[in-house]
Amino acid sequence: MKDQNIKSEKPQQKPEVWLRGPVQGIPNLLQPAAHALLQAGEDMHSYADNFPKELLWRKPAGRASVGFHLQHLTGVLDRMLTYARKENLSDLQFKHLKKEGAENPEISTIQLLQDFDTKVSEALQYFKTVDADTLTEERSVGRKKMPSTHLGLLFHAAEHSQRHIGQMLVTISILKERS
Template structure:
């Protein structure tokens, strides 16, 4: 994987039209996009659903990254999940259609990132400490808590995805690995 010579996203300055308090979350999500995009140039599709040592597959992580952004940003808008969102959640980890590629999953993740950035842009900073409810149980959080958790969760799964991909790639090059 070739290293990007630019500084990490958070070191490139503020993102236009994103409220100041949401800059770190937007930076973290965009950093994840860049790192997965770099991986996509060399990761073989035939390994997408492999689970080395029983851990989650690269395909699962990409589906989950997109799904979590969608779900948490829905709660941040004070909405409940739709039947389509619940169905997507139930099917994370399953190949969504025959021949699904890493690029297909990355394209959907990118579409969720664009929606998240647009929601950041429309967010009134004065609402960030307001209560928002999560799930059918209506567990209380805050607006900023949901948006921050979306970014933190994205980074957590990015790390797991990258380690899983590295293990799979090393194993495919060295079957005795």
């Protein structure tokens, strides 16, 4: 019989981010978005930290590559923050948008992960500056000025990140099984 006082060799897993309490400095109404972005970052690292560079641009069954998901996650978050600040996209942002998913052997998985981490940090810093009274204000998206709200953009940034993390996990699983 095992000694009840001996701790398990297995490391303790933290609860999901949303169960760890509020993120300091973030308005209450933005807590779910902050939690989702932080969870996306943790999940991304747990799935992709040791992902082989030679598989980064493979597209199983014609689906998006892991490289695309990593670039796109960062790009969308950057664009949603721009629209949330009532700004237009810059020429540099359009240049990055056109390159999302284009195979680039110069880029490493580590760099793509770091880019997302940086953008999540920027998003959380932005969240800390948001006046909750502005969350229902109208915002427009893209050249066509599609209607949204301040909250809508920040929520979309978070849920979109979660969606792509899920897709990326499936792609990683398929590619690892095949290699």
